[in-house]
Amino acid sequence: MPPKVLLNKCDGCKAEHEPLCEQVCPGNLMTLGSEGKAICRDLRDCWDCMSCTKVCPQGAIETRMPYQIGYHPAKLIPMMGTNRITWTCVDINGKVERFIVKNRNEEEDED
Amino acid sequence: MSNSIPxxxxxxxxxxxxxxxxVIGGGNAGCFAAIEAKKINPDLKVTIMEKANIDRSxxxxGGMDAINTYIPEGKTPEDLVRWSRSQAGGILREDLALEISKNLNEPIEEWERWGLPIKKNEDGSYKFRGQWDIAIQGSEMKPILAEKTREMGVEIINRVVATGYLYDGEKVVGAMGFGVRDGKFYVVKAKATIMAAGGAGGIYKPYTNDGNDCHHQIWYCPFDVGSGYALGIRKGAEMTTFEMRWSAVRTKDFNGPIDTISVCYKTPMINAKGEKILAERYKEFGGDKAPRYIRASAPMEEILAGRGPIYVDTRQMTPAQIKELKTDYLNERPSFVLFxxxxxxxxxxxxxxxxGSDPYIVGGHTASGYWVDTDWQTTVPGLFACGDVAGGVPNKFVGGCCAEGMLSARGAIKYIAGIDSIDADLSAQIETEKARVFAPLFSDSDGVLPHWMEEKMQRIMDEYAGGVHQFYRLNEERLDNAxxxxRMMREQVKYLYAKDLHELMLAHEVIDRLDVAEVLIHHLKFRRETRWPGWQTRMDYPEIDPTLDCFVNSRVNPETGEVEVFTRPYEQILPGDRMKPTL
Structure with missing residues (x-):
């Protein structure tokens, strides 16, 4: 059941005309619920692209594996930095792995 | 949003x-088409009509971890086309493939300058992971491309779903669509129109959605639903090679990419007995370098023969390689690491x-799509096509789709040279299309929900038109059933009911998929042979028929509405055995 919105963290991106997750979701799935928090209108239609999870400024969205194809609980959390993402993965046995991945060239890389 | 519902x-x-x-569709090909048009002439107005948001559409x-076709030093565009021809079972448009190959490297090098990290060797050269593939760190490659598209001054209309072309006689003069957020009807007149709306996912039922909450656990983008093809089909544009479906070996249950593992880390595919399937059982097809359809069908044949499950054997990989492999996945399908x-x-x-995956219709991997000329103009004047929606050239992948975007823009610019303005009276077709588009919002709520029809279509296609549950197998009588x-469902789209604009989009997605499915079935029926086992396995015609060494094309007859199927000859430019990757 892909994006899980953590209600204690989501503020609905108050300053934006639409929450950022709603702005980017390629499936038009994220929207603002009546409580002023983001919701995924149809979990079944998510592609797990993690665009919403990466763009959320509050870290309020977790991508989850549908239980039908993976056990509970496992986590994969991206932290967006400048020109890199730090991914933290925790498997069902509590084993933690960390990955730091460059995702953009820096100015000086370009020449 | 509820206030926007008319x-x-x-x-x-x-x-x-x-x-x-x-440009319809601001994915990879569409953005490159728009950028190229602005580069050639900054004074031109270039508009992208995008169903989602070009930042992530x-x-x-989710990103990409490799560019699968890049021509290394010492190799030529001709070398790539020979390889691609053999991988596709000897059928491809050599004229188009050569032109794409000559323009292949330029867009990737540009993307790197715009910010896309490409992995390098110590001497600074690109790091190849296979014969033609270079490794990238592309998790943010789409936002990087979107930024450049905006910077070039392209007008972007996000969240507008294209539904139909505008016509002036035989010519296409723009397109219509609806705003999935604002509920408005958009009419965009254009001197030239470039279709770049992607291929078709979700025509078939994936095995991953059997009664659970992961309906879209598919390899291809599930939001690319074949609308690009459907708009052309409805207006009589010629389509080619739909019967060359794309299905592939994917990671089981997750339905994720596998080349990352098998190409990059040279891990063999093994059966339950530990035999290396390709090397030991498919030697005559080239073993691990066998054509892609052989690699797709091999594991399924093993399972049918009682030698499953099938694995990609990662047990020889070093801890450093495993870390790198996971990093590659984080750049392309991050949730595989979560899986x-x-x-x-x-x-x-x-x-x-x-x-095996569910089958897709996707012109970036096989040859399905619009039949185009060497300016990438379709058989309909004023309408161009590029990327997954354009046919004739298998194995384009990301790089080939970028190059094709550029080439289609050059064709479109040539075409508009003599056109001053669009003066035709379009009001009648605008009213007709508007009524068709919004009908599901105003129909009886005791009707048919888009999901129901989608699921029914996917099940029918899976069972009768060779889906993954049927091990891709086809025969005439099952195809007739499909x-x-x-056709029955196409009759019943009048009962579709949508309670909001999102469901209106879903309704049009199933309408478009049905149009694609009907054409696909006609193509599958016409090719009474088995040319690409796995992609197109005719149990009633298991051999290759030499008289079908040609393109199978189709067109909806505008008078009768019937799909007419016919052939076009194969034109060989590069000499040699078409089944061999080298001279």
Whole structure:
């Protein structure tokens, strides 16, 4: 059941005309619920692209594996930095792995 | 959003726009087409009509870990086309493939300058992971491309779903669509129109959605639903090679990419007995370098023969390689790493299980799509096509789709040279299309929900038109059954009911998929042979028929509405055995 919105963290991106997750979701799935928090209108239609999870400024969205194809609980959390993402993965046995991945060239890389 | 839902057809607001070049679909190919047009002539108005948001739309939403075709030093475009021809079972448009190959490297080098990290060797050269593939760190490649598209001054209309072309006689002069957020009807007149709306996912039922909450656990982008083809089909554009379906070996249950593992880390595919399937059983097809359809069908044949499950054997990989492999996945389909974690799987001890995907219609991988000329103009004047929606050239992948975007823009610019303005009276077709588009909002709520029809279509196609549950196998009588049901559903789209604009989009997605499915069935029926086992396995015609060494094309007859199927000859430019990758 892909994006899980953590209600204690989501503020609905108050300053934006639409929450950022709603702005980017390629499936038009994220929207603002009546409580002023983001919701995924149809979990079944998510592609797990993690665009919403990466763009959320509050870290309020977790991508989850549908239980039908993976056990509970496992986590994969991206932290967006400048020109890199730090991914933290925790498997069902509590084993933690960390990955730091460059995702953009820096100015000086370009020449 | 509820305020934006029109309460009656008369209250639908209309937005009228005019542009020089309209690009439908701002994915990889569409953005490159728009950028190229602005580069050639910054004074041109170029508009992208995009169903989602170009920052994360299309196949690159999650990212990409490689560019599968880049021509290394010492190799030529001709070498690539020979390889691609053999991988596709000897059928491809050599004229188009050569032109794409000559323009292949330029867009990738540009993307790197715009910010896309490409992995390098110590001497600074690109790091190849296979014969033609270079490794990239592309998780943010789409936002990088979107930024450049905006910077070039392209007008972008996000969240507008294209539904139909505008016509002036035989010519296409733009397109219409509806705003999935604002509920407005958009009419965009254009001197030339470039279709770049992607291929078709979700025509078939995936095995991953059997009664659970992961309906879209598919390899291809599930939001690319074949609308690009459907708009052309409805207006009589010629389509080619739909019967060359794309299905592939993917990681089981997750339905994720496998080349990352098998190409990059040279891990063999093994059966339950530990035999290296390709090397030991498919030697005569080239073993691990066998054509892609052989690699797709091999594991499924093994399972049918009682030698499953099938794995990609990761147990020889070093810890550093496993870390790098996971990093590659984080750049392309990040949640595969979550999938492994959710199964507590240590791939140094337990190999990764693989299985066949559901079939897709996708011109970036096979040859399905619009039949185009060497300016990338379709058989309809004023309409160009590029990327997954354009036919004739298999194995384009990301790089080939970029190059094709550029080439289609050059064709469109040539075409508009003599056109001053669009003066035709389009009001009748605008009214007709608007009524068709918004109908599901105003139909009886005791009707048919888009999901129901989608699921029914996917099940019918899976069972009768060779889906993964049927091991891709086809025969005439089952195809006739599929055709009967698809036609029945096409009759019943009048009962579709949508309670909001999102469901209106879903309704049009199923309408478009049904149009694609019907054409696909006609193509599958016409090719009474088995040319690409796995992609197109005719149990009633298991051999190759030499008289079908040609393109199978189709067109909807505008008078009768019937799909007419015919052939076009193969034109060989590069000499040599078409089944051999080298001279």
């Amino acid at each position: 309460q009656a057809l008369q209250s639908v607001q209309e937005v009228q726009l005019e542009t020089d070049i309209l 299309g196949c690159l939403a 492994l974690a959710a199964n507590g799987q240590d791939i140094s001890k337990e190999p990764i299980e693989v299985y 055709l009967r049901h698809i």
